[in-house]
Amino acid sequence: MTEVVLFHHAQGLTRGVAAFADELRAAGHTVHTPDLFEGRTFDSLDEGQGYVERLGFGEITERGVRAAERLPRDAVYAGFSLGVLPAQKLAQTRAGARGALLFHACIPVPEFGTAWPDHVPVQVHAKESDPFFAEDLDAARALVSGRAAAEMFLYPGEQHLFADNSLPSHDPEAATLLLQRTVEFLSRT
Template sequence: MAEILLFHHALGLTAGLQSFAERLRANHHVVHCPDAYSGQTFKDLDDGLRFAQDIGHDALEEVANRAYRQHRDAAVVIGFSLGSSQAQQLAQHKRRIKACLLMGGAQAPESLGGDWRHTCHLQLHVADPDEWVDPGVVEGLMYRAPHGELFRYNSKGHMFIDPSSRDYDADAADQFEERVVDWLATIDADAGEAWARF
């Protein structure tokens, strides 16, 4: 069993993401979903991005830090697009975080004030191509995390995993979810010794 902090994308904590979290819970994981939008969701990405800009980067970062403080057994972070920055920030700076999954987003480690911790396993999922994800940043992050895994989903929209998004693709979403479930099972099975490899 993994205890997870899951950070939503720019559309908010949508029904699609909540359903995904519920399916992870059905697999015996503990999943916390910090809501930076206080319940508000959007259908249009531009509207969601404007709302996120109004909130501001510092407030989004504080949501992540507060969730980290509140859930002291959480050792895995998952971030979707906008939320990938929150997840990656914790993964780089908090030793308790042992694994990080980013979907539809990645930051250059130095832009978050440090480098990637080699003791933190990384899995990265991106549409290919994706206008919201810089290929150079992806390559740079994977170089810094040599044990990380990168999955590309050809000809899919940015947020293909979420039924609440116009980008949704059921087959690709199923493939993504299978990979996440397998990854979490590996974390669970390896428990105390898995991270010694990284």
């Protein structure tokens, strides 16, 4: 059993994010889903991004870090899109991190002021033609390049939040494969 801290995307802690967490729980893992938006959810990505821009990306990241302070250190940090900010920062900088699962986004490693820890495995999952992920692709390639415990999976298509089953962008086939790969990753950490 692995402790997982799963951060939501810019539309908030949606039913789809909660359902994904439940799938991981059903596989035997303990999953924490901090709500970085204090109960707010948004009907569109644009609305959610507007809220995030008002708060600031730094504030979102720090809300995630503060939420993790109450949780076990030996966790795998996971995030959907916006949630990759706190997930990647914690995996990269918090002692005891067991791994990182970066869904739909990847931040350049230098952003958090330290090299990626060699002992922290990572997976990056995104659609190959996702216009949002296009700006993160170089960072993802740099993160996984030359690391034995690093993998990047690119799925056919362009949907951004394809693993959230409560959104129109949901792709059941790709989401099932992402979930399978996630469960396999967690079984190894």
